[in-house]
Amino acid sequence: MxxxxxxxxxxxxxxxxxxxxxxxxxxxxxxxxxxxxxxxxxxxxxxxxxxxxxxxxxSRDDLITALTADVYDSLANVLEAAHRHAPSGRSADKVLAHAHAYREWAIANPEEFRLIYGDPVPGYKAPEAGAAQEAEHRLCAVLLGLVADAWPQAAASQAGCDYDWSDFQPSLAVMARELFPDLPPAVVALCLRVWSRMHGLLTLEVYGHLRHQVHEPGKLYEADMHDLIRTLGLEDHAEVPSANG
The missing domain is CATH 1.10.10 (Arc Repressor Mutant, subunit A)
Structure with a gap:
């Protein structure tokens, strides 16, 4: 004992x-x-x-790898919870819940955001496999699942966008095909485009590039997310609120 x-x-x-x-x-x-x-x-x-x-x-690299894995897992946990607690089962509400949770996490954790999405750490060489890569793939799978859920409605908005699995890195293509074997490669392309819409304004905000342009960056982000929903062909039942930047 x-x-x-x-x-x-x-x-x-x-x-x-x-x-x-x-x-x-x-x-x-x-x-x-x-x-x-x-x-x-x-x-x-x-x-x-x-x-x-x-x-x-x-080593320092061992520490950075551990930090990176923690950050990816933390963000994945936040986003998965946002999906579960979306106000309805509608894809539009899930996309908004994901976007809101992503921004709130980034604003509350700017150092962590910069670690995984900022400039590479000088001299750091990430291992080819391990906990950090597994956590990154998990985070990617969360967003991929969000887009896959919206695909039945969003597919029409992607007409004419031709993609093949060879357009993507093998690891991403393999993961997508394992998780969603019945979906086309266009879903992966749409996933990356949705991420870029959420990530773009948020990165400008976290790095302080919007502070001299707008008083409420959250309001700008909110409007862009509703525009994203309409672009995807999803039914947006919510009015665009006035966000507190």
């Missing part, structure tokens, strides 16, 4: 220390950019020796 309690305590302390290392890394990135992430700097701030912190992460 004593050994089990000791191991449990050690596991809890290790988890807490790991979480603190990650939090400090994001703070350093927020103030100094991705290049500011340094295990030695984090160790100094925590009062740890360099050797001690390397027992948690073997």
């Amino acid at each position: 004593g050994d089990a309690t000791t191991q449990s305590r050690r596991a809890r302390l290790r988890a807490e220390t790991t979480a603190e290392i990650k939090a400090i890394a994001l703070t350093h990135m927020a103030t100094g950019g991705p290049a500011a992430i340094s295990l030695r700097a984090i160790a100094r701030e925590m009062g740890m020796t360099a050797g001690a912190i390397y027992s948690y992460f073997t």
Whole structure:
């Protein structure tokens, strides 16, 4: 019983220390950019020796990979919850719920947003496989599922858009075909276009490029999302509200 309690305590302390290392890394990135992430700097701030912190992460790249996996999973969780709690089963409402959740998460977590969607971390080489890639694929699958759900209504709006599976990276094509074997490759193209519409204005907002142009960037984003719904041929039953930027 004593050994089990000791191991449990050690596991809890290790988890807490790991979480603190990650939090400090994001703070350093927020103030100094991705290049500011340094295990030695984090160790100094925590009062740890360099050797001690390397027992948690073997390298800076190992830390960045762990952070990236966490961020992808966190965002996927948020978006999946948004789909479940959409006000109705209509595709338009699910698209809006997804868009709102995406923006709220990005505004609340700008450092995490920049980590996965900003400039590459200097000198960082992502592993070809592992937790980060699995989490990224999961996030991609969430959006793909959203678009696949809307496809019966949206297909007509994509008439004349010819795509083949060879137009996409093999990993993306394989995932899409495994998840939705009955859907055409045009669904993947539409998925990427929907993402670009949501991502474009949001990136400008997170990076501060809209602050001198509009007072309420959320209002601009909301209008664009309703326009996206109409472009997809979905029934938009909601009025465009006045968002609090």
